[in-house]
Structure formats: structure tokens, C-alpha cells
Amino acid sequence: MTLLQAVILGIFQGIAEFLPISSSGHLVLLENIFKINEGEIFFTVMLHFGTLISILIVYFKDICKIVVSFxxxxxxxxxxxxxxxxxxSKVLTVMLIVGTIATGLIYIVFGDFFESLYSSLVAVGIALIVTGFLLMISERTNSGRKTAKNMTIVDAIIVGLFQGFAIIPGVSRAGSTIVGGLFRGFDKTLATKFSFLMAIPAIGGASLIELLKVLFGDQSVGFSLPLLVGVILSTVTGVFAIRILIRVLERGKLYYFSYYVWAIGGIIILTQFL
Incomplete structure (x- = not known):
């Protein structure tokens, strides 16, 4: 892993994790371009850890209240x-637990199949196109008025299921959970906040699992300057990406990202058949 590769991957991870353009899809594409092998999966895991720090920074006060409520x-x-x-805070605490359980069940049932798709760029391209349609449809639905106090168990389960299917590379986790929230009548503030709070156990749990696989596997891993730079950049760009997405949602422009993921998805598919 070179320093230049670390810079590019770190920036893309921070941006794509929180903007609805799929970080997993972009990382698969970039890893294919850079020919990154399985021995460097530790780097990818640490990039996700960097984006987890981004959420802790932006939603620090909310997270503190949720921890106390828990x-x-x-x-x-x-x-x-x-x-x-x-x-x-108490409502959000319970709903986050319920939503995370729903996500976990999807991972248990379909996890192996979804992870097998990481080896197929065609699957990534198709998933990006599907993400684009979800974003376009969500902006065509009227914004709801449901706040955290009005959330139900069903709401949390639905959003959790949406997040579970975002394991598919090319499906945006942020995009799918926000879309799930909007479909359930959340106002845009709640849809955004709940999406990012749901990411904490999802990203944290997935990162921990992959980290344990690496540390207790046959691979030798170590910390390096490129790794440190990548994590810092994913954290910093992640903070900016979260704030950008909040503004985009407030202005009702989420569908703008549809054109981007359609273009990237289409290009990926075409390159595999030409």
C-alpha cells in the first residue's frame, strides 16, 4: 500500500460512507484498480473505523445521551x-437496539451470499443503479412529520432491514437507511440522525468482526504511515460528508446523487462486457 493509494482510498471512504453513493462499491472498484489483495483487508477495516469516529464527532451530544439512557x-x-x-433519547436507544437486531438477522441469513458479490464488478454496478432508483423514488415521496418520540418498533425494524441489505456492495448504507426512514414517514432530521446513529453498531460490529479475522488469521498486519494517513483522511472527510448530506436533505436534493451512481454503475457494467 503506497501513500498515494492510502490518500485516495481514505478520501473516498470518508465521502462515500456518508453520501449515498456506496463506500463498499467504490472501495471494491478502487481495490480492483490498485490491485489490492486480501492481505491488505486490515487497511479497509481501519478506514471504516475512521468513518465511525466521524459519526462520534458530529453526533457526540446525542450519543452521550443515548449511552446514559441505555x-x-x-x-x-x-x-x-x-x-x-x-x-x-430513551426512544432512540430502544429503536437502535431493535433496528440493529434486524440488521444482524439479515447479515446472519444472507451475509455469506452478499459478501460473495464483492468479487463481481457487474454485481456492484447493478447495485449502484438500484441505489440510484431508491434515491430518486425517496425524493418523490412527501416528507413525513414523524419525530423520534413517535417512532414505532415497526419503523426500527424496517430501517434495520434496509441497512441489512446495504451489505450488498454498491448499495449505499446511508442512502438505504435514509430512504427507509423517509418511507416510514420520518421527517428529514430524524431520517438523517437515525441513519447515522444506526451506523455506529453496524460499522463498529462489522469492523470488529473483520479485525478479529485479520488479527487471529494467518495474515501479518502492522501499522504504517499510509494506514495512519488513510484513517485520518477518512475521519476528516467523513465529518464534512455528514454535514453536506444534512444540507442536501434539507434542500430536497437527495436525488442529485442518483445521476452519479447511475453513471458509475453503468460505466462499471459496460467495462466488464467490452
């Missing part, structure tokens, strides 16, 4: 007291 709920359960979801 332990309050656990305390109530152990003391056999009735748990009351009487504020936004």
Missing part, C-alpha cells in the same frame, strides 16, 4: 421497575 433502561430492568420511554 444504562438507565438496564438499571430499570434489573430492578424490575417499569421502563418508560418518556424522552427522545
Amino acid at each position: 444504562f438507565q433502561i438496564i438499571g430499570k430492568l434489573f430492578s424490575r421497575e417499569k421502563v418508560r420511554l418518556d424522552n427522545e
Whole structure:
């Protein structure tokens, strides 16, 4: 892994993880271009860790409240007291748990199949085109008015399922979860916040699994300057990407990304048949 490759991959990871253009699809494409082998999967895992830090930075206050609410709920359960979801943080805490379970079930059932698609650029291209249609359809639906306090278990399950299918390379995790939220009538603020908060257990859990595979496998890994640069860049660009997406959603321009993913998806498919 050269320093230039680390810079490019770090920037693309930070941008594509949070803008609805699929970080997995772009990383598969770039890894094919750079001929990155399986021995360097540790680098990819650490890039995802960098984007996880981005979320912690942008939503730090919300995350702190959710952590406090989580332990309050656990305390109530152990003391056999009735748990009351009487504020936004407690509702979000429960809904994040439910949504994450739904995502986990999708991974357990379809994970191996979805991961096999990483070796097919045609599959990535098709998934990018599907992402574009999801984004276009979502902007054609009226923005809902549902806030965190009005969320239901069904809402969390649906968004969690949308996130689960984003394991497919080329399907945007951010895009699919936001679209799932909008379909359920979330207002755009809630759709964005819940999408990024859902990413914490998803990215954190997936990164931990892959990290354990690398550390306890036969591969030798180590920290290097390119790795450090890549992680820093994925974190910094991730923060900017989150803030950009929030503004884009507020202006109702999410469908703009459809044209980009259609173009990239189409180009990928054409190159595989020419």
C-alpha cells in the first residue's frame, strides 16, 4: 500500500460512507484498480473505523445521551421497575437496539451470499443503479412529520432491514437507511440522525468482526504511515460528508446523487462486457 493509494482510498471512504453513493462499491472498484489483495483487508477495516469516529464527532451530544439512557433502561430492568420511554433519547436507544437486531438477522441469513458479490464488478454496478432508483423514488415521496418520540418498533425494524441489505456492495448504507426512514414517514432530521446513529453498531460490529479475522488469521498486519494517513483522511472527510448530506436533505436534493451512481454503475457494467 503506497501513500498515494492510502490518500485516495481514505478520501473516498470518508465521502462515500456518508453520501449515498456506496463506500463498499467504490472501495471494491478502487481495490480492483490498485490491485489490492486480501492481505491488505486490515487497511479497509481501519478506514471504516475512521468513518465511525466521524459519526462520534458530529453526533457526540446525542450519543452521550443515548449511552446514559441505555444504562438507565438496564438499571430499570434489573430492578424490575417499569421502563418508560418518556424522552427522545430513551426512544432512540430502544429503536437502535431493535433496528440493529434486524440488521444482524439479515447479515446472519444472507451475509455469506452478499459478501460473495464483492468479487463481481457487474454485481456492484447493478447495485449502484438500484441505489440510484431508491434515491430518486425517496425524493418523490412527501416528507413525513414523524419525530423520534413517535417512532414505532415497526419503523426500527424496517430501517434495520434496509441497512441489512446495504451489505450488498454498491448499495449505499446511508442512502438505504435514509430512504427507509423517509418511507416510514420520518421527517428529514430524524431520517438523517437515525441513519447515522444506526451506523455506529453496524460499522463498529462489522469492523470488529473483520479485525478479529485479520488479527487471529494467518495474515501479518502492522501499522504504517499510509494506514495512519488513510484513517485520518477518512475521519476528516467523513465529518464534512455528514454535514453536506444534512444540507442536501434539507434542500430536497437527495436525488442529485442518483445521476452519479447511475453513471458509475453503468460505466462499471459496460467495462466488464467490452
